[in-house]
Amino acid sequence: MNIGIVGFGGVGKAFVKLLYDKKNYLEKIGLDINLLYIINSTVGIYNPEGINLKNLIENLDLNKKLDEFYASKYINTNFNKMIEIKDIDTLIVMTPTNKETGQPGLSYIKQALENKINVVTADKGPVMLAYKKLNELAIKNNVQFKIGCTCGGALPTVNTGTIDMAGADILSIEGILNGTTNFILEHMENNMVSYHEALLEAQRLGIAETNPSLDVEGWDTAIKLLILTNVLMNQEKKLSDIAVKGITSLSLNDIEEAKRENMKYKLIGKTTNDNGNIHMSVNLEKIDISHPFYIVNSKNKGVRYISDTLGDLTIMGGASGVRAASASILRDIININC
Amino acid sequence: MNIGIVGFGGVGKAFVKLLYDKKNYLEKIGLDINLLYIINSTVGIYNPEGINLKNLIENLDLNKKLDEFYASKYINTNFNKMIEIKDIDTLIVMTPTNKETGQPGLSYIKQALENKINVVTADKGPVMLAYKKLNELAIKNNVQFKIGCTCGGALPTVNTGTIDMAGADILSIEGILNGTTNFILEHMENNMVSYHEALLEAQRLGIAETNPSLDVEGWDTAIKLLILTNVLMNQEKKLSDIAVKGITSLSLNDIEEAKRENMKYKLIGKTTNDNGNIHMSVNLEKIDISHPFYIVNSKNKGVRYISDTLGDLTIMGGASGVRAASASILRDIININC
Numbered sequence: 001m002n003i004g005i006v007g008f009g010g011v012g013k014a015f016v017k018l019l020y021d022k023k024n025y026l027e028k029i030g031l032d033i034n035l036l037y038i039i040n041s042t043v044g045i046y047n048p049e050g051i052n053l054k055n056l057i058e059n060l061d062l063n064k065k066l067d068e069f070y071a072s073k074y075i076n077t078n079f080n081k082m083i084e085i086k087d088i089d090t091l092i093v094m095t096p097t098n099k100e101t102g103q104p105g106l107s108y109i110k111q112a113l114e115n116k117i118n119v120v121t122a123d124k125g126p127v128m129l130a131y132k133k134l135n136e137l138a139i140k141n142n143v144q145f146k147i148g149c150t151c152g153g154a155l156p157t158v159n160t161g162t163i164d165m166a167g168a169d170i171l172s173i174e175g176i177l178n179g180t181t182n183f184i185l186e187h188m189e190n191n192m193v194s195y196h197e198a199l200l201e202a203q204r205l206g207i208a209e210t211n212p213s214l215d216v217e218g219w220d221t222a223i224k225l226l227i228l229t230n231v232l233m234n235q236e237k238k239l240s241d242i243a244v245k246g247i248t249s250l251s252l253n254d255i256e257e258a259k260r261e262n263m264k265y266k267l268i269g270k271t272t273n274d275n276g277n278i279h280m281s282v283n284l285e286k287i288d289i290s291h292p293f294y295i296v297n298s299k300n301k302g303v304r305y306i307s308d309t310l311g312d313l314t315i316m317g318g319a320s321g322v323r324a325a326s327a328s329i330l331r332d333i334i335n336i337n338c
Numbered sequence: 339m340n341i342g343i344v345g346f347g348g349v350g351k352a353f354v355k356l357l358y359d360k361k362n363y364l365e366k367i368g369l370d371i372n373l374l375y376i377i378n379s380t381v382g383i384y385n386p387e388g389i390n391l392k393n394l395i396e397n398l399d400l401n402k403k404l405d406e407f408y409a410s411k412y413i414n415t416n417f418n419k420m421i422e423i424k425d426i427d428t429l430i431v432m433t434p435t436n437k438e439t440g441q442p443g444l445s446y447i448k449q450a451l452e453n454k455i456n457v458v459t460a461d462k463g464p465v466m467l468a469y470k471k472l473n474e475l476a477i478k479n480n481v482q483f484k485i486g487c488t489c490g491g492a493l494p495t496v497n498t499g500t501i502d503m504a505g506a507d508i509l510s511i512e513g514i515l516n517g518t519t520n521f522i523l524e525h526m527e528n529n530m531v532s533y534h535e536a537l538l539e540a541q542r543l544g545i546a547e548t549n550p551s552l553d554v555e556g557w558d559t560a561i562k563l564l565i566l567t568n569v570l571m572n573q574e575k576k577l578s579d580i581a582v583k584g585i586t587s588l589s590l591n592d593i594e595e596a597k598r599e600n601m602k603y604k605l606i607g608k609t610t611n612d613n614g615n616i617h618m619s620v621n622l623e624k625i626d627i628s629h630p631f632y633i634v635n636s637k638n639k640g641v642r643y644i645s646d647t648l649g650d651l652t653i654m655g656g657a658s659g660v661r662a663a664s665a666s667i668l669r670d671i672i673n674i675n676c
Contacts, residue, residue: 018647022505154648156502163501164494166676167360167668292654295633304655309356309665310492311657316630317642319649327647330505338504 001337002050004037004082006108007094011122011149012038013060015092015326020053022330031337037082038066045070046077048087083111090118090336092329093126099223099239102126113137113145120332122149122325128223128239131230146332147231151224152177153325155318157303159335161232168307170232173271177224179299179320180208180215181247181267186297188255189264195250207299217246218267218282225269228303229280233273242269242280250284263288266296292316339675340388342375342420344446345432349460349487350376351398353430353664358391360668369675375420376404383408384415386425421449428456428674430667431464437561437577440464451475451483458670460487460663466561466577469568484670485569489562490515491663493656495641497673499570506645508570511609515562517637517658518546518553519585519605524635526593527602533588545637555584556605556620563607566641567618571611580607580618588622601626604634630654 005012019026019033026033034050043066045051051074059069070076082088091112095105105123112119113134121127126134127150138145151157157177161170176182180202187198199216202208214220222244229235247267258265263286271280287294292314296302302316318324343350357364357371364371372388381404383389389412397407408414420426429450433443443461450457451472459465464472465488476483489495495515499508514520518540525536537554540546552558560582567573585605596603601624609618625632630652634640640654656662 022647025505025507155651156498159502160494160498160653163673163676164497164669166672167363167665169363289627289633292633295627295630309360309657309661310669311662312655313493313653314655315498315651315653317650317652319647323647324649327505331502331648334504335501338501 001032001090002034002036002088003090003092003333004039004088005035005092005094006039006079007096007105007123008038008040008066009094009096010322011325011329012094014322015094015329016053016060017057018323018326018330020057029334031334033333036088037077039077039079039082040066043067043070044077044079044082045074046082047074079108083115086115086117088117090120090333092333093119093121093123095123097123097125099125099128102129106130109134109145110137113141113143116141116143118143118145118336120146120149120329120336122329124150124223124227128226131227132234132236144336146336147227148332149325149328151227152301152303152318153320153328155301155303155315156331157224157228157315158231160303160313160315161228161305165305165307165310165313168310170305170307171273172306173225173228173232173303174293175221175225175228175269175303176266176293176296176301177269177303178215178221178267179301180212181221182296182301183207183299184216185247185250185265185267188250188252189259192252192255194252195248216248218244221267221269221282225271225280225282229271229278232305233271233278235278237278237280242282244282245284247284258286261288264294266293268293339370339428340372340374340426341428341430341671342377342426343373343430343432344377344417345434345443345461346376346378346404347432347434348660349663349667350432352660353432353667354391354398355395356661356664356668358395367672369672371671374426375415377415377417377420378404381405381408382415382417382420383412384420385412417446421453424453424455426455428458428671430671431457431459431461433461435461435463437463437466440467444468447472447483448475451479451481454479454481456481456483456674458484458487458667458674460667462488462561462565466564469565470572470574482674484674485565486670487663487666489565490639490641490656491658491666493639493641493653494669495562495566495653496569498641498651498653499566499643503570503643503645503648503651506648508643508645509611510644511563511566511570511641512631513559513563513566513607513641514604514631514634514639515607515641516553516559516605517639518550519559520634520639521545521637522554523585523588523603523605526588526590527597530590530593532590533586554586556582559605559607559620563609563618563620567609567616570643571609571616573616575616575618580620582620583622585622596624599626602632604631606631
């Protein structure tokens with residue numbers, strides 16, 4: 001199986017390392033993955049025989065940039081040339097997320113699918129804006145469009161809602177979908193410090209970003225909830241259809257009061273389908289031990305689906321970080337072939 | 339898609355009802371399931387055009403037996419004739435479990451796979467005794483062998499361990515795999531009654547069987563653990579390789595002591611893979627809230643997989659009963675076609 005990568009940041013680098021580490025595993029299951037292209041915003045490298053992973057990783061570990069690497073060894077290329085040559089079965093899209101336009105990932109995905117190339121994406125933008133159309137395009141061209149990485153990474157929220165709930169109607173979706181806010185909430189609780197102190201600690205540990213607004217204002221949760229809603233309930237909702245509240249106004253008093261009641265605050269994205277009437281929200285909720293999310297700790301995530309014929313299903317866990325995210329991409333690639 | 343059923347007890351009857359109820363759903367996903375055969379131990383009915391589900395269900399609801407139904411309408415048939423005509427794509431095997439020989443399910447499954455017919459089985463016997471060989475036979479004949487119902491029913495233990503963990507090595511499996519014992523343990527705890535009183539209550543509610551030994555002595559848990567171990571860790575272990583202890587010797591004193599420590603007793607099946615050294619056990623374990631199984635209540639079940647690259651994954655829930663079991667069969671049928 002020949003693959004190409006477009007977008008080459010942290011997850012991309014972790015992915016090529018994982019591909020190398022999983023050589024024996026992939027051999028055992030009879031899947032020979034051959035990486036032909038790596039294309040980022042400034043340069044593209046191409047080896048029609050397959051890029052030497054060991055060599056590539058050694059150079060990346062020396063902090064060499066892709067263009068230094070390519071200059072010495074491989075053919076200069078770009079996205080359009082790759083689509084023309086069309087010698088890959090699957091394209092991995094790891095471009096940065098743009099939640100307004102979905103670009104540049106959106107047009108890469110469209111072109112690949114139109115050219116009968118499977119797509120595995122880690123870029124949330126195109127999925128949140130155009131999942132239904134892109135999936136129809138994939139079906140029309142008899143290829144697959146896999147999005148596992150966009151919605152929880154290692155936690156298989158999409159697989160579980162589609163494959164594991166096949167045949168059932170999903171009546172509601174609930175999720176702790178953002179590890180950073182879950183960490184901050186637990187840190188406030190365990191150490192009785194203010195939101196701002198907990199945020200600083202999360203930033204110090206590299207868990208929260210310098211500009212944390214996407215996480216703490218609930219938008220990352222909302223984006224993932226939107227994807228799950230559109231995919232699992234066959235909708236075409238928009239981000240603006242979700243009532244979104246974050247965690248920034250939570251006070252220590254609130255936490256103290258919840259503690260006295262043996263309860264915890266969690267940031268929960270929730271969609272209910274009431275006879276076709278879809279309601280979506282992201283909110284701080286106070287829950288007790290009767291709710292399975294009570295035990296979703298630290299940077300972990302969880303989702304619960306309530307269905308008509310397969311009952312309730314809660315999944316929790318899923319490691320964080322670029323290696324786990326890259327493992328969720330490899331999972332999608334393997335599932336395309338099984 | 340043409341299907342046949344062999345073995346027609348409670349789950350079989352629930353399955354034909356589900357098939358009828360899910361007509362719109364199946365139409366929407368473009369899957370036309372046509373039931374041609376129902377074969378039980380005494381009689382077989384066959385309609386080459388497809389058995390009328392509405393008519394069948396009405397007669398079953400009137401408590402009519404299959405032979406009364408067939409006599410009036412359909413062609414008498416048997417398993418061998420079905421295999422000769424070979425007009426089905428998928429066989430649903432719902433024969434009773436024999437954990438010593440796997441029969442009669444084992445030979446039905448073998449013959450179907452050899453004749454290039456997909457198999458979905460609810461019969462645990464053939465799976466626990468011969469999964470690897472049967473799966474190899476399926477691969478050789480380019481058909482699928484699906485076993486989701488044998489190991490937790492609605493709780494997608496097999497799918498999660500294979501599809502959702504694809505690309506990862508599973509290092510350990512832990513499961514609350516038996517709803518009856520989980521109910522009994524919780525009933526002892528909540529009402530401070532003895533094991534025997536809790537068992538009687540479970541029997542009164544129809545949760546435990548008149549002869550409860552398979553459940554309470556840990557064998558049902560062991561069978562499911564064996565299947566998960568063989569499937570997810572590519573082993574060919576036997577039931578006798580598992581150290582099995584049940585719940586019958588648990589005293590109220592034990593429960594009281596655990597309660598004082600904020601702990602609970604759970605019957606847990608566990609497999610660890612220590613560099614290829616596989617260890618399997620079924621045991622009562624005392625756990626606290628740091629273990630996700632602490633919140634697996636009543637008849638619910640749960641499994642936790644620890645993996646190398648996709649982290650820890652816990653799934654819990656999954657409704658009990660024949661309708662949920664039949665929904666897990668429908669799930670496997672849909673996944674064959676996707």
